[in-house]
Amino acid sequence: MKIHFLPDDITVEAKAGEPLLDVAERAGVCIPTGCLMGSCHACEVEVDGGNIICACIAGVPRGREQMTVNLNFDPTW
Helix, strand or coil, X not given: CEEEXXXXXXXXXXXXXXXXXXXXXXXXXXXXCCCCCCXXXXXXXXXXXXXXXXXXXXXXXXXXXXXXXXXXCCCCC
């Protein structure tokens, strides 16, 4: 599956089930983290133009060919 990171405009290949933070790191994309348990929401990203997920507890979904991840940085975090 192809993961396209915005606003960096970087696309990488990933396997289903692979942790999203690992994919981002391999792509050279920084997703900020805090608790690494999904509680603090520091790692929130927008997926496919609508769904907001915590990247620290998310994996690459199965059964898809591509996914767009838009990094939503909170400047007050």
